[in-house]
Amino acid sequence: MADSPSSQKISDLSEEEIIRLFSGSSIPRGAMGIGDDCAASEGPGGLERLISTDLLVEDVHFRLDSINAEDLGHKALAVNISDIAAMGGTSDGYFLSLALPGMVSINWLQRFRNGLTDLAQKYDIPLLGGDTTRSESHIMISVTIMGIVNPDSLKLRSMAEPGDRICVTGPLGDSVAGLKILSHPHKYQSLSDNHRKKLIQRHCKPDPAVYEGKWLGQQDEVHAMIDISDGLLSDVRHIAEQSDCKIEIALDRLPLTPAFEAFCSIEGTDKQARELAAVGGEDYQLLFSVAESHISDLKDQFREKFGKPLYDIGKVTKREPRIVTLWDGSPVEVNEQKFKHFS
Amino acid sequence: MADSPSSQKISDLSEEEIIRLFSGSSIPRGAMGIGDDCAASEGPGGLERLISTDLLVEDVHFRLDSINAEDLGHKALAVNISDIAAMGGTSDGYFLSLALPGMVSINWLQRFRNGLTDLAQKYDIPLLGGDTTRSESHIMISVTIMGIVNPDSLKLRSMAEPGDRICVTGPLGDSVAGLKILSHPHKYQSLSDNHRKKLIQRHCKPDPAVYEGKWLGQQDEVHAMIDISDGLLSDVRHIAEQSDCKIEIALDRLPLTPAFEAFCSIEGTDKQARELAAVGGEDYQLLFSVAESHISDLKDQFREKFGKPLYDIGKVTKREPRIVTLWDGSPVEVNEQKFKHFS
Numbered sequence: 001m002a003d004s005p006s007s008q009k010i011s012d013l014s015e016e017e018i019i020r021l022f023s024g025s026s027i028p029r030g031a032m033g034i035g036d037d038c039a040a041s042e043g044p045g046g047l048e049r050l051i052s053t054d055l056l057v058e059d060v061h062f063r064l065d066s067i068n069a070e071d072l073g074h075k076a077l078a079v080n081i082s083d084i085a086a087m088g089g090t091s092d093g094y095f096l097s098l099a100l101p102g103m104v105s106i107n108w109l110q111r112f113r114n115g116l117t118d119l120a121q122k123y124d125i126p127l128l129g130g131d132t133t134r135s136e137s138h139i140m141i142s143v144t145i146m147g148i149v150n151p152d153s154l155k156l157r158s159m160a161e162p163g164d165r166i167c168v169t170g171p172l173g174d175s176v177a178g179l180k181i182l183s184h185p186h187k188y189q190s191l192s193d194n195h196r197k198k199l200i201q202r203h204c205k206p207d208p209a210v211y212e213g214k215w216l217g218q219q220d221e222v223h224a225m226i227d228i229s230d231g232l233l234s235d236v237r238h239i240a241e242q243s244d245c246k247i248e249i250a251l252d253r254l255p256l257t258p259a260f261e262a263f264c265s266i267e268g269t270d271k272q273a274r275e276l277a278a279v280g281g282e283d284y285q286l287l288f289s290v291a292e293s294h295i296s297d298l299k300d301q302f303r304e305k306f307g308k309p310l311y312d313i314g315k316v317t318k319r320e321p322r323i324v325t326l327w328d329g330s331p332v333e334v335n336e337q338k339f340k341h342f343s
Numbered sequence: 344m345a346d347s348p349s350s351q352k353i354s355d356l357s358e359e360e361i362i363r364l365f366s367g368s369s370i371p372r373g374a375m376g377i378g379d380d381c382a383a384s385e386g387p388g389g390l391e392r393l394i395s396t397d398l399l400v401e402d403v404h405f406r407l408d409s410i411n412a413e414d415l416g417h418k419a420l421a422v423n424i425s426d427i428a429a430m431g432g433t434s435d436g437y438f439l440s441l442a443l444p445g446m447v448s449i450n451w452l453q454r455f456r457n458g459l460t461d462l463a464q465k466y467d468i469p470l471l472g473g474d475t476t477r478s479e480s481h482i483m484i485s486v487t488i489m490g491i492v493n494p495d496s497l498k499l500r501s502m503a504e505p506g507d508r509i510c511v512t513g514p515l516g517d518s519v520a521g522l523k524i525l526s527h528p529h530k531y532q533s534l535s536d537n538h539r540k541k542l543i544q545r546h547c548k549p550d551p552a553v554y555e556g557k558w559l560g561q562q563d564e565v566h567a568m569i570d571i572s573d574g575l576l577s578d579v580r581h582i583a584e585q586s587d588c589k590i591e592i593a594l595d596r597l598p599l600t601p602a603f604e605a606f607c608s609i610e611g612t613d614k615q616a617r618e619l620a621a622v623g624g625e626d627y628q629l630l631f632s633v634a635e636s637h638i639s640d641l642k643d644q645f646r647e648k649f650g651k652p653l654y655d656i657g658k659v660t661k662r663e664p665r666i667v668t669l670w671d672g673s674p675v676e677v678n679e680q681k682f683k684h685f686s
Contacts, residue, residue: 007448008448008449009448009449010444010445010446010449010452011446012449015476018441018452019473021452021453022439022470022473039471039472041435041436041471041489042387043392044384044385044386044387049387049392051472051487053438053440053472053473053474053485053487054440054474055440055442055474055476055485057476057479057483060476060478061476092384093382095382095487096365097396097485098398099400099403100353101353102354104353105352109353109361109364110364113364117365127365128382128394129394129396130362130365131396131397131398132358133358133398133400133403133404134400134403135400135403135481135483136403136480137479137481138478138480138481140478140483142398142485144394144396144487
């Protein structure tokens with residue numbers, strides 16, 4: 001890329017190619033950089049300090065006619081809290097930078113603040129600083145979150161082991177279904193109001209797995225962990241690549257909600273529904289690998305502590321960094337691009 | 344503001360009013376939040392962890408026809424490094440989030456990266472993570488920087504004491520002059536090329552006072568410190584308010600460069616030049632208060648260590664949070680708004 005002609009545009013590059021352009025800077029010993037949900041470095045009292053940052057841009061990540069101000073405030077912080085939870089950590093402060101066009105109403109900003117601070121107060125995460133500026137056209141929201149974790153509880157994407165099972169903390173696909181309903185409301189008019197509302201809420205107001213992440217972090221038999229933000233298959237691929245393992249995902253075992261199944265029945269088969277659940281992003285469930293010998297105990301303890309099941313959806317096999325999707329035990333291809341544009 | 348009608352717009356609020364809207368969240372003990380250049384919390388090995396974040400938006404903070412890609416990359420990091428230096432700290436990592444319109448050229452992005460990473464390498468500050476995303480229209484750059492500082496070396500805006508002198512580490516006004524030249528090139532055609540280039544460079548490629556900040560942090564007699572980003576008078580006002588002190592600034596003692604004096608001679612008097620230097624922002628010199636009994640020693644040591652003088656430009660008096668500007672010892676009013684629009 002050093003010789004790229006000046007006529008080549010950013011639109012010719014993937015996000016990963018852009019990140020690679022910057023990732024040449026060396027990462028110091030004791031600090032993990034680009035690659036995990038958070039960067040980690042030495043923190044206070046022998047703890048690891050976690051930091052993560054996310055950028056949300058109007059008309060790229062959200063549209064003001066699809067998400068209300070309270071939910072947007074909630075979501076901007078929730079996705080960052082989820083990054084800390086995915087490392088086994090506890091969030092302990094955040095920074096907020098906002099670029100706002102002058103014609104945004106004060107009322108909108110107050111409601112945005114309410115959604116954000118309600119979530120911050122729920123988990124006792126103080127606002128530590130930030131920046132506010134004018135924008136010519138679009139709203140931009142940058143949240144940087146800090147967390148701490150005991151080094152023994154830190155879970156990285158690189159820690160999966162052959163022999164591990166792959167689990168998720170809850171159902172998949174609701175968020176992408178909610179997004180599709182918001183984008184094409186007329187297409188899904190036959191859905192019940194109850195189902196429609198649930199799916200939209202799961203897209204607009206995701207619930208980060210805060211306590212689950214902290215507890216899973218404390219379990220020695222849990223190895224790699226990540227939150228499902230890009231989509232199950234993308235995120236599993238991060239673990240496969242960074243752990244140098246092959247990972248098999250049983251599509252027919254993906255947990256789905258009744259609302260999501262109702263959504264999919266409008267135009268697809270059961271298999272298509274699970275394929276959509278496997279590629280749709282923004283579920284913010286946690287996905288982790290756990291030693292097979294301990295999965296039964298872990299499931300029991302998780303159910304006792306959180307009153308809900310863990311879902312065993314696959315396994316880690318040999319040292320070969322790729323993923324395989326199965327249906328009834330046989331390999332099937334999932335066209336990720338096609339399913340991204342399912343509707 | 345709780346009852347503001349939905350018709351009121353953000354454009355009716357100052358940046359400080361917007362920040363106040365969010366600053367209700369409580370700051371935990373041991374962490375300093377909104378108010379200083381950085382937030383500080385307990386860090387590794389008894390050190391304080393500093394964090395600061397800044398947001399730069401195209402056509403608000405920079406224009407692509409006025410700053411080249413290398414300089415923009417340099418400046419985006421430099422202003423954050425300056426925040427860490429202003430607390431007496433040492434930068435030890437940064438995060439970069441970019442929102443880029445698809446039509447930005449790859450060549451531009453590579454040059455932006457070069458400007459950024461050259462500065463990062465100069466001060467050995469690794470890139471720890473970040474986020475890259477598409478933008479519909481404008482480039483947005485969010486940098487979050489981390490630093491560490493010994494608690495004994497931490498300098499806050501609230502630490503000025505009656506009896507202190509006020510000093511700056513270098514000349515003021517060059518940056519605002521460079522900005523005005525870029526905005527109205529025809530108006531300043533009589534400037535020499537040498538002067539013109541120097542002023543523009545000081546605006547586009549500011550040099551953070553990294554070593555000066557660290558050294559000043561280690562001097563017990565240095566009390567409050569801040570970097571001059573908003574403009575001398577604005578930044579002195581932050582110290583006056585947070586230290587609950589009256590601060591007198593002698594306008595006739597502000598240090599100016601020959602290039603700035605040549606710039607001002609085109610349309611103003613000497614007094615107007617100093618008034619512009621007092622309100623123009625983005626100088627990124629450090630401003631600090633120091634016990635009067637030690638100022639002579641400090642100036643000598645500073646000159647010996649850095650090969651340049653410190654400038655004594657004012658003093659801290661009684662407990663009354665306001666600033667007074669003097670000319671030849673007599674109070675004068677500076678119309679900050681008028682001088683912001685000097686040209």
